[in-house]
Amino acid sequence: MANPKLLILAGDGIGPEVMGQVTRIIDWFGDKRDLAFDVEHDLVGGAAYDKHGTPLHDDTMAKALAADAVLLGAVGGPKYDELDFSVKPERGLLRLRKEMDLYSNLRPAQCFDALADFSSLKKDVIAGLDIMIVRELTSGVYFGEPRGIFEEGNERVGINTQRYTESEIERVARSAFELARRRNKKVCSMEKANVMESGILWREVVQRVHDTDYPEVELSHMYADNGAMQLVRAPKQFDVILTDNLFGDILSDCAAMLTGSLGMLPSASLGAPNEAGRPKALYEPVHGSAPDIAGQGKANPIACILSFAMALRYSFDQGDEATRLETAVEKVLADGARTADLMGEEGGSPISTSEMGDAILAAL
Amino acid sequence: MANPKLLILAGDGIGPEVMGQVTRIIDWFGDKRDLAFDVEHDLVGGAAYDKHGTPLHDDTMAKALAADAVLLGAVGGPKYDELDFSVKPERGLLRLRKEMDLYSNLRPAQCFDALADFSSLKKDVIAGLDIMIVRELTSGVYFGEPRGIFEEGNERVGINTQRYTESEIERVARSAFELARRRNKKVCSMEKANVMESGILWREVVQRVHDTDYPEVELSHMYADNGAMQLVRAPKQFDVILTDNLFGDILSDCAAMLTGSLGMLPSASLGAPNEAGRPKALYEPVHGSAPDIAGQGKANPIACILSFAMALRYSFDQGDEATRLETAVEKVLADGARTADLMGEEGGSPISTSEMGDAILAAL
Numbered sequence: 123m124a125n126p127k128l129l130i131l132a133g134d135g136i137g138p139e140v141m142g143q144v145t146r147i148i149d150w151f152g153d154k155r156d157l158a159f160d161v162e163h164d165l166v167g168g169a170a171y172d173k174h175g176t177p178l179h180d181d182t183m184a185k186a187l188a189a190d191a192v193l194l195g196a197v198g199g200p201k202y203d204e205l206d207f208s209v210k211p212e213r214g215l216l217r218l219r220k221e222m223d224l225y226s227n228l229r230p231a232q233c234f235d236a237l238a239d240f241s242s243l244k245k246d247v248i249a250g251l252d253i254m255i256v257r258e259l260t261s262g263v264y265f266g267e268p269r270g271i272f273e274e275g276n277e278r279v280g281i282n283t284q285r286y287t288e289s290e291i292e293r294v295a296r297s298a299f300e301l302a303r304r305r306n307k308k309v310c311s312m313e314k315a316n317v318m319e320s321g322i323l324w325r326e327v328v329q330r331v332h333d334t335d336y337p338e339v340e341l342s343h344m345y346a347d348n349g350a351m352q353l354v355r356a357p358k359q360f361d362v363i364l365t366d367n368l369f370g371d372i373l374s375d376c377a378a379m380l381t382g383s384l385g386m387l388p389s390a391s392l393g394a395p396n397e398a399g400r401p402k403a404l405y406e407p408v409h410g411s412a413p414d415i416a417g418q419g420k421a422n423p424i425a426c427i428l429s430f431a432m433a434l435r436y437s438f439d440q441g442d443e444a445t446r447l448e449t450a451v452e453k454v455l456a457d458g459a460r461t462a463d464l465m466g467e468e469g470g471s472p473i474s475t476s477e478m479g480d481a482i483l484a485a486l
Numbered sequence: 487m488a489n490p491k492l493l494i495l496a497g498d499g500i501g502p503e504v505m506g507q508v509t510r511i512i513d514w515f516g517d518k519r520d521l522a523f524d525v526e527h528d529l530v531g532g533a534a535y536d537k538h539g540t541p542l543h544d545d546t547m548a549k550a551l552a553a554d555a556v557l558l559g560a561v562g563g564p565k566y567d568e569l570d571f572s573v574k575p576e577r578g579l580l581r582l583r584k585e586m587d588l589y590s591n592l593r594p595a596q597c598f599d600a601l602a603d604f605s606s607l608k609k610d611v612i613a614g615l616d617i618m619i620v621r622e623l624t625s626g627v628y629f630g631e632p633r634g635i636f637e638e639g640n641e642r643v644g645i646n647t648q649r650y651t652e653s654e655i656e657r658v659a660r661s662a663f664e665l666a667r668r669r670n671k672k673v674c675s676m677e678k679a680n681v682m683e684s685g686i687l688w689r690e691v692v693q694r695v696h697d698t699d700y701p702e703v704e705l706s707h708m709y710a711d712n713g714a715m716q717l718v719r720a721p722k723q724f725d726v727i728l729t730d731n732l733f734g735d736i737l738s739d740c741a742a743m744l745t746g747s748l749g750m751l752p753s754a755s756l757g758a759p760n761e762a763g764r765p766k767a768l769y770e771p772v773h774g775s776a777p778d779i780a781g782q783g784k785a786n787p788i789a790c791i792l793s794f795a796m797a798l799r800y801s802f803d804q805g806d807e808a809t810r811l812e813t814a815v816e817k818v819l820a821d822g823a824r825t826a827d828l829m830g831e832e833g834g835s836p837i838s839t840s841e842m843g844d845a846i847l848a849a850l
């Protein structure tokens with residue numbers, strides 16, 4: 123059987139550096155665990171714009187659609203701030219999400235024991251935290267039409283449209299319930315049904331999917347503003363949080379920051395499973411391109427490495443191998459390996475991006 | 487000269503209880519500080535629905551428009567959950583905001599020294615916190631058309647419209663810059679200009695207003711998701727945060743919860759100043775109607791009392807009297823007075839709503 127195909131889009135800023143460590147890990151799984159991948163590299167974001175004048179070339183899009191999984195580093199940087207909206211680095215990422223139809227974005231917010239002191243929250247509030255945020259990723263105000271800046275009378279008006287169909291809500295709800303089944307069987311769905319009709323429809327459809335097919339999962343509904351509060355007050359009350367594209371963007375970043383270590387958090391963006399049960403999928407760290415430290419070997423590769431672990435689990439049905447990699451990461455942290463972003467007040471001297479890669483390979 | 491007119495809309499749940507203490511404070515200012523108000527009471531929210539079948543009667547709307555300031559308690563409760571969207575308690579509040587044209591919503595997130603332990607955040611992260619969030623309150627996705635749930639093909643679609651005109655952005659931006667001038671002269675404006683055109687227009691107009699009329703204020707722009715992160719990570723980096731209606735709803739609740747004591751936080755919603763320099767204005771606590779503890783004398787009246795302090799400052803130009811009231815509140819807290827919501831882990835026995843009123847009157 124042919125090896126599964128991985129497309130690596132390292133992107134901008136620290137993307138290439140952290141991805142460099144991921145390729146070493148991929149090679150290790152090929153050598154030692156008999157899990158070989160065919161790896162191809164291409165450009166996205168500012169890097170693609172610099173070469174092709176577009177943040178995602180059509181050929182790259184085609185490769186992404188043909189790949190078994192895409193690994194993405196990060197996009198963006200100050201160099202591209204003045205570019206027109208239509209060719210900004212972010213558009214490359216949004217096009218991938220949309221054309222691959224990656225409607226279910228999984229963002230774990232997990233607090234690593236070794237790093238619990240790192241959070242701005244009190245230790246007892248976050249120690250052991252393990253939430254999964256499921257964010258709708260291909261619709262809502264990110265993609266709704268009409269959109270744009272228009273003349274109206276003698277001034278301009280900026281318009282975006284929040285739009286959700288029943289089937290869009292249903293499929294992402296299913297993915298949240300499926301996940302909850304394999305976790306603590308609790309889903310909290312967040313919207314603003316008290317002010318937005320799209321939120322009313324959201325709530326109704328989520329409730330229906332639950333009642334029909336997942337009655338054994340505990341479902342609650344919360345207004346998104348209260349959700350933000352509860353995340354700050356007592357995040358451990360949550361298991362799976364289900365929400366739309368825009369609320370998910372904000373709430374997942376809020377949740378991520380609770381852990382205090384953004385350099386640790388992976389994400390998966392999944393589409394519908396094909397006949398073989400394998401979804402279209404893109405994996406990327408939650409952190410951005412961090413242009414301020416790019417090229418200095420300071421970046422923490424763990425979020426990107428854990429994104430590959432998610433790929434093993436969700437794309438290649440290799441849950442045990444994913445756990446192996448995650449355990450290796452936990453071990454090096456417990457042993458005290460720290461990149462610069464993980465240096466606490468105690469001080470000490472940080473290790474480099476590639477030294478972190480070395481440590482994880484050694485632990486494997 | 488006639489006394490200024492206050493309209494009190496106590497609303498639902500704990501609204502009437504906490505407002506009961508505010509009326510005592512108002513009377514005190516009339517008796518002792520020669521600041522007499524003509525006070526009228528009326529219904530809003532579920533209470534209005536129960537009597538009139540609408541969450542805000544037209545007569546009440548007319549009184550609100552004629553008043554010099556409106557004080558509101560809280561609206562909503564489980565009893566009204568099944569009501570149609572158009573008559574839900576929240577619609578009463580939204581109608582007041584819209585018809586009074588209260589475009590600038592001021593939400594201070596302040597950490598009281600005596601309560602710093604109360605936050606889920608580490609003490610050094612929030613001690614001394616003093617942020618002002620300025621949220622646009624009469625436009626955006628809360629009010630944009632088209633909106634509703636429509637049939638499309640053989641399913642339904644939920645639609646809301648995010649919409650901002652240049653003049654809507656400009657006036658709320660001015661109000662943020664004016665406030666910043668009297669504070670630490672920093673404004674951070676938050677939107678999602680990387681994915682929403684309405685955010686691009688927002689950013690551009692805020693920058694223009696700044697460059698033209700407030701160059702001495704330091705202005706920065708941040709994506710709203712990063713804003714949520716930064717609020718959790720290091721909230722003291724902010725002075726004034728300027729944002730739209732929906733982002734403001736979520737970010738202000740997130741910021742409020744950083745302080746750990748929602749029962750403490752007031753808000754002001756202001757319109758354009760009239761010829762006498764007095765804006766249309768509504769003052770309300772940030773907390774909700776807390777139906778679970780309503781009628782038990784447990785509620786903390788401080789947020790509502792501090793909302794009246796904001797009224798003194800922003801509607802009646804009585805900054806010194808506002809400070810007098812705020813200082814009294816700080817004193818009773820420093821002396822250890824605690825309602826049930828402010829009981830920490832040390833335990834102790836909480837005082838009642840009216841005992842907190844007593845303590846504040848005594849401190850005055």
Ligand SMILES: CC(C)[C@H](C(=O)O)[C@@H](O)C(=O)O
Nearest residue numbers: 212213215216371680681711
């Ligand atoms: C880069 C940006 C377009 C993106 C988003 O808003 O979705 C990012 O914030 C994210 O959460 O993945």
Ligand SMILES: CC(C)[C@H](C(=O)O)[C@@H](O)C(=O)O
Nearest residue numbers: 316317347576577579580735
């Ligand atoms: C009650 C609700 C309509 C309201 C809002 O969403 O604006 C509330 O959450 C607030 O922030 O004042």
